Amino acid sequence: MQEEIIISGFGGQGALFAGQLLAYAGMNEGKHVTWIPSYGPEMRGGTAHCTVIVADEPIGSPLVRHPSAAIVMNNPSLDRYQPLVKPGGALVVNSSLVTQPITRDDLAVALIPANTIAEELGDARLMNIVLLGALLALRPILPLEAIDRALAGHIPERHRHLLPANAKALRRGAELARKEPETIWRNDSSGIG
Numbered sequence: 001m002q003e004e005i006i007i008s009g010f011g012g013q014g015a016l017f018a019g020q021l022l023a024y025a026g027m028n029e030g031k032h033v034t035w036i037p038s039y040g041p042e043m044r045g046g047t048a049h050c051t052v053i054v055a056d057e058p059i060g061s062p063l064v065r066h067p068s069a070a071i072v073m074n075n076p077s078l079d080r081y082q083p084l085v086k087p088g089g090a091l092v093v094n095s096s097l098v099t100q101p102i103t104r105d106d107l108a109v110a111l112i113p114a115n116t117i118a119e120e121l122g123d124a125r126l127m128n129i130v131l132l133g134a135l136l137a138l139r140p141i142l143p144l145e146a147i148d149r150a151l152a153g154h155i156p157e158r159h160r161h162l163l164p165a166n167a168k169a170l171r172r173g174a175e176l177a178r179k180e181p182e183t184i185w186r187n188d189s190s191g192i193g
Helices: 015-028 075-084 114-120 124-138 142-155 157-179
Strands: 002-010 032-039 045-054 071-072 090-094 108-112
Touching: 002 015, 002 075, 002 108, 002 124, 002 142, 015 032, 015 045, 015 124, 015 142, 015 157, 071 075, 071 124, 075 090, 090 124, 090 142, 108 157, 124 142, 124 157, 142 157
Parallel strands: 002 071, 071 090, 090 108
Antiparallel strands: 002 045, 032 045
């Protein structure tokens, strides 16, 4: 197994943290991993993305040109990465912010209102964890419990009180991706809505 994932959004949306968390979880589970962050000159509001590879075997190259999955948090990310995902891959879309249509009909697409869910859970910063949970429901790269353990092992002390909220956000995203396929799975080009 080798999964290549791109996570992309505006700076401050937590794209890099979600990728780092996925990489830590993979490493803790004995997988081979890479994590490469990239961001624009602006830390907040600019572009930010990362690539993550999780594999059972050693990774030949950390470069990801055609990911097997992508999490897109905004319209520019959808524009940039939707065309690059391999046919048969997965696209997790933050439908709270992405308003453009999905143009691919060869991908499993999960439309997740991540900002809305995060706000319902009491903290808008949980949006990235909601989307990560949805990704892991679509592509079971790692169990959700591996993400819990990575969070517990790597979250700064000042944020440890957020561990239960992160666990809820992760499971809420996974639950939505599993239980409401009629509302989130798109295999047509009719767009979001």
